[in-house]
Amino acid sequence: MRQFIFLLIFAFSSQALALYDFAAINITPQGEQISFCFEYDSQKIVFADEIYFANNFYMAAVTQQAEILFLKPTPEGGLTITPWGHEVPIFSQWREYNEPICLGPFFKSALEGLQLYAGIGNSLDDLIQRNSLIKFFDGFPALPKPEKAWTVMVYMVGSDLEAIPGRRKAGKRWASKDILEMLEGSVNESTNIVITTGGSTRNGWSTVKRALIENGQQYVLEDLGAKNMASPQTLSDFVTWSKTHFPAQHYALILWNHGGGTQGYGFDTSGNGEIMNLNQLHQAYQTIREQFKKPLDIVVYDACLMASIEVAEITATVANVMAGSAELEPGHGIDYAHLLSGISPADNGLAFGSLVKTGYIEHTKDQGTFNKSQITYSVFDLTQLNSFTETFKLFAIEFKKLLENGTFSSYETLSRGIIRAPGYPRQESGRLRSLAGSPHIRVDLYNLLQTVGPDFNEFSQYASDLLRSLDQMIDYEANDKVLPEAGRVSLDINISNTEHLSVLPEAYTLLNEGLVYYDQRRQDDPSTPESSLTCLTGFICAEAQWLELSGRNILGIEAYFGQSAGEILDIYRIDKSFYQYSGELTEDLKLGVDGHKACxxxxxxxxxxxxxxxxxxxxxxxxxxxxxxxxxxxxxxxxxxxxxxxxxxxxxxxxxxxxxxxxxxxxxxxxxxxxxxxxxxxxxxxxxxxxxxxxxxxxxxxCEPVKGAVSAGFFGLNGERQFERLCDKGDCICQADDSDEGCQELGFKAGVLLEY
Known part of the structure; x- marks a missing residue:
């Protein structure tokens, strides 16, 4: 009876509880032979009411006659086979420095009808109770497959998301976790799911493999050896191979890994740590388009920062629809189980993209990442992109012409618009650096058009048309941490790293040339905002703790909290958004600083x-x-x-x-x-x-109040910061019954007075 229960668990094991994210299983087919390598490289730990550790890795074979055989390697490199009914041997145990155990090569014909399973537990009973096993080999599927409704091609560059370079046993195994989601979702008979993996230092990921996922099973079909997954040819060859062996009415390509918008996609850590830049990605897309003779239905970017207008332009080379996020993704990425189980034969690229988007948003909620950071996801109808690009060129022509003339009013107005546009990623604000000279400056395109467009008669109508075009082209969803009307799509406004412009329509070069004129005007701007220290009432007094500035000349103010060390301020906390220009002031603004933060x-x-x-x-x-x-x-x-x-x-x-x-x-x-x-x-x-x-x-x-100190950093149109000490040596905090005017009126002893 126990053997029967064990067979049932083998037959119906839940892939969600499988072990690819704990043990590396390296399957290498070579011609008519195949070999296997195993490494228990991430100790299984489950945090519940009691912390559960599993140290034992088991392996079993099930024959065509339903005979269960347990396997164990010998010190001499051989293999012992133990039938059911005897003491169950442990194949491998968790050790911090254990090495892979390899079996084979075997002739494929010798393995016909054999199923191989692996599991992790502290005993066989523990493994059965927890259903912690996976069938990792089940023969060889016949190829090519008959035509289906969909072929979904997933290009997975494992990189440091699968294993941290130099620490192969460390990592969240995000790629393996997503493969488990694919196994769970592979119940749709009308869909082919093919993946290529590589680009990481984890065992089984340092070479490029191609695999089919079908009915909860992964079949490794090819091992191409060591190849650079940041090479455009590796990508285009995979897509062409998929079309040949898995024909379909609709095709979806998913690019899995890191992304950087105009920087490109796909950071391969198995070799020299290369990324496929935007020009190379465009090259791959051109090759794919030539092979397919028609556009793919959709390209999905399961990678950060790829919902940029520049990426949309090159993706339109190969697909009718694109999906991605303008922000950083959480480690878990999109929900493959939701996506693959929900595809309908009648779907098109837009419906496919909508399925990705809704699944991604719900996945962030389920995984507890929805409220941690900015979450946004966009689906682009690229068939409407030509109309946008034509109008964008007219906008860029006028933009360049306006900045080329170099009038102060144009420079001033554009400065006030750019400072208001949200940037991506949000984590960039965690760096205390100027945008000047930054190789990539991603701003929200929609928000920029909203803030800059109405202020320039020369292109205000074009800006309105572009906003309307983006509304029609992009379907997006975001959480409350994303500013209203932001989150759809980004635009790179850097002027120092522009190689990608060569593969984009002329509009982007024209815009960039206008930005160069703007930057020259900014560098030539010697102006510095005038400032003075005063009391809250505006009169000169003994304790000058309020900084008086003209609101007209200020784009931003930052508050620096820390501790005095002689004439040096040791900064421990910064409020970079203490004040940011959002429109002309209509009255004086009093901004108090909270001295309690000066710790x-x-x-x-x-x-x-x-x-x-x-x-x-x-x-x-x-x-x-x-x-x-x-x-x-x-x-x-x-x-x-x-x-x-x-x-x-x-x-x-x-x-x-x-x-x-x-x-x-x-x-x-x-x-x-x-x-x-x-x-x-x-x-x-x-x-x-x-x-x-x-x-x-x-x-x-x-917190030592006697050391507490606060300084204000402020800047005008040219972005050059100036600093003024507002308080130090314990005079930053209002005390009980304090007679200070600021304390009585505002509750703050120091701050900034902005005059309208």
Whole structure:
């Protein structure tokens, strides 16, 4: 009876409880032979009422006669086979430094009719009870397949999302988790699901493999060896191969990994750490279009920052519809189980994209990431893009002409428009840097047209037409952290990294040339806003704690909270959005600073090990620029009882990663900013801290009112910051029965007075 139950579990095992994300199973077909390598490389830990650890990796074969045979490797490289009814051998156990166990090669003909299973548990009974197993081999499917309604092609560059380079046992295994979702959703008889994998350092991911997913089973069909997945040919060859072997009425291509909009897509960490830039992606699309003779139904970007207008332009080369996010994606990405199980034979690209979008939004809610950061997803009807591009060219011609003339009013008006447009990713605001010279400046295109368009008679009508065109072309959904009317699509307004312009319509070059004229005017602008220190009433007084500025000349004010160290301000907390221009003032504005924020902050990985850190306010979170494993990153903190790390976004070679959690073993280096006597900012790095448990990464505060100090950083049209100390040495905080005018009127002892 127990053997019968075991067979039932083998036959109906739930892929959602499978183990690809805990154990690497490397299947390598070569001609008429096939080999297998196994590595239990991520200890299975389940956090429930009691923490569950599983240390044993089991393997079994089921023959055509339903005989169950358990497998165990020998020290000599052989294999022992134990029939059911005997003591069950353990194939492998979790060890931090264990090596892969390889079997084969075997002739494929010798494995016909054999099914291979693997499972993780502390005993066979434990494995059965938890249903923690997967069938990883079930013969060889016949190819080519008959024509179906859909073929979904998923190009998965595993990179550091599957395994962190140099730490192959570390990583969230996001790619493997999504393959499990695909297995769960592969119940649609009218759909082919084919994937290509590679581009990572995890066992089984350093070579490029092609596989079919069908009826809850993954069939590895080819291993192409070591290839660069950032190569346009690797991508176009996969799509052409898919068309040959899996014909369909409709085709969808999903690009899985990191993205950077105009930077490109697909960061391959298995070799030299290359990315497929936008020009190369366009090259791949041109080749695919030539092979297919007609557009794909849709290209889906399961990658960050790809809902840009530039990406839409090159995607229109190959597809009728595009889907992606203008923001960073959480680590889990889109919901493949929802998507693949919901495809209808009658669907077109727009319906497919809508299914992706709704599934993604619900997935973020289910995974608890919806309220952590900006969530937005867009579906583009690219058949309407030509109309947009034609109008955009007319807009760009007038834009360039206006800026080329170099009038102050044009420069001033554009400056006020650009500062109001939201940027992507939001985590970029966690860096204390000027946009000048930045290689990529992504702003919200829709919002920019709204703020700039009405102020210029020369192109206001074109701006209105473009907004209407975007409304018709893009269906999007976003959470409340995204500003109203933002989140649809981004535009890169940088002028220093423009190689991508060569594959875009002329409109984008014209716009960029206009931005060059604007930047020249900005650099030639010597003006600095006039300022004075005063009392709240505007008269000169003994304690000058309010900064008086003309609102006409100010685009932004930042508040810097910290502790005095002689004439230096050690900055620990920054409010970058203390004031941002949003329109002409109609009355004087009094902005008080909360002196209670003038504390020392430290990043701690446990009770003992802490380092000073500078944090930037971002909605209801605090974020900080750090280094994680010697790569730049932005670390986020959420507050419950205490401030706890709730996400980190790494950057590799300038490419933003996904928003995910920290890993045990991560090395974190915090940094602090310091305002020097000469008004310049200096960044200093602390010592490296090693994460033991992610839940222990917290912030510690030390508030000494006698050291508390606040400075204001303010800038005008040219973006050059100036600083003024508002308070220090304990005079930042209103006390009980304080006679200070600011305390009595506003509740703040220091601040900024903006005159309209």
């Amino acid at each position: 020392q902050y430290q990043l701690c990985v446990n009770e003992r090990d802490c380092e000073n850190i500078t944090l930037i306010e971002q909605d209801d979170q605090l974020v900080a620029e750090v280094e994680v494993d010697e790569t730049p990153a932005v670390l986020s903190f959420c507050q419950t009882d205490i401030w706890t790390a709730c996400g980190v976004v790494r950057q590799n070679e300038g490419v933003w990663g996904r928003d995910e959690d920290m890993y045990p073993g991560d090395s974190v280096v915090a940094s602090t900013w310091h305002l020097l006597k000469n008004g310049e900012l200096e960044q200093r790095q602390g010592n490296a801290l090693v994460v033991e448990e992610t839940g222990l990464v917290t912030l510690k505060t030390n």
